[in-house]
Amino acid sequence: MALITEEFFVLNEGSSPTGPRKARSTGQILGTADKRDSIYERILNAVMEHRLMPGTKLVEEKLARVFEVNRTRVREVLARLAYEGVVITIPNRGAYVASPSVEEARHVFEARRILEPALIRTLVAKADGGAFKRLYDHVALERAAREDGDKRAVIRLSGEFHTLIAQMVGSPPLIRLMRELASLTCLIILLYDSPNVPACPNHEHSDIIAAMEEGNPDRAIALMLSHLNHVEATLDLSLPEDSEADLEAIFG
Numbered sequence: 001m002a003l004i005t006e007e008f009f010v011l012n013e014g015s016s017p018t019g020p021r022k023a024r025s026t027g028q029i030l031g032t033a034d035k036r037d038s039i040y041e042r043i044l045n046a047v048m049e050h051r052l053m054p055g056t057k058l059v060e061e062k063l064a065r066v067f068e069v070n071r072t073r074v075r076e077v078l079a080r081l082a083y084e085g086v087v088i089t090i091p092n093r094g095a096y097v098a099s100p101s102v103e104e105a106r107h108v109f110e111a112r113r114i115l116e117p118a119l120i121r122t123l124v125a126k127a128d129g130g131a132f133k134r135l136y137d138h139v140a141l142e143r144a145a146r147e148d149g150d151k152r153a154v155i156r157l158s159g160e161f162h163t164l165i166a167q168m169v170g171s172p173p174l175i176r177l178m179r180e181l182a183s184l185t186c187l188i189i190l191l192y193d194s195p196n197v198p199a200c201p202n203h204e205h206s207d208i209i210a211a212m213e214e215g216n217p218d219r220a221i222a223l224m225l226s227h228l229n230h231v232e233a234t235l236d237l238s239l240p241e242d243s244e245a246d247l248e249a250i251f252g
């Protein structure tokens with residue numbers, strides 16, 4: 001947790017009582033590409049854990065300072081996040097954490113209902129016992145975070161469960177797609193969730209793994225679809241679209 005809190009403060013215009021803190025040194029021992037990836041991962045994690053809220057401005061020079069890199073590198077990372085829909089860039093104003101509209105939220109769930117059954121079918125066809133153990137281990141992390149009352153970690157880990165399935169399928173374009181959809185879902189949950197509704201319920205993830213382990217892709221797919229419907233149903237997507245007003249309220 002502490003590893004990524006500093007950009008929360010920095011990105012919120014130094015709202016921390018102690019002011020911006022120095023970036024950890026992990027980036028310093030990494031090569032250029034790794035370092036860029038690590039900045040990407042840290043910003044993405046902060047978004048997925050709701051420490052960076054939709055509509056938050058991502059100030060290039062502050063990011064450059066906290067990550068101890070130049071602005072060009074920050075711009076590359078922001079461009080990648082923008083390409084993935086997690087960040088939006090507004091000409092002459094800068095980059096902001098995206099605020100998906102109701103229509104975009106519906107598209108995200110529709111895309112997930114198309115993609116995730118295919119991932120499950122592919123994984124069941126190629127997976128060994130080790131793959132299912134990794135998934136169960138991940139669910140154990142989710143359970144531990146829930147027991148600790150660590151809501152941020154619960155939301156991030158819930159999204160990562162779905163990305164992990166794509167990782168085990170092993171296709172880089174599908175991993176990127178699933179990551180993008182999982183990150184957008186985290187933003188959507190934050191924007192449209194009813195208060196106190198949990199992210200993905202633990203047992204639904206376990207039930208999906210159990211069906212895959214039994215070699216029953218049809219059942220696993222049915223469980224995944226009802227799981228996605230369940231998550232979507234907990235959201236209030238009847239709200240009028242108001243993302244412009246949100247930005248005005250936050251930054252006006």
Ligand SMILES: [Zn+2]
Binds near residue numbers: 158161205
């Ligand atoms: Zn889930």
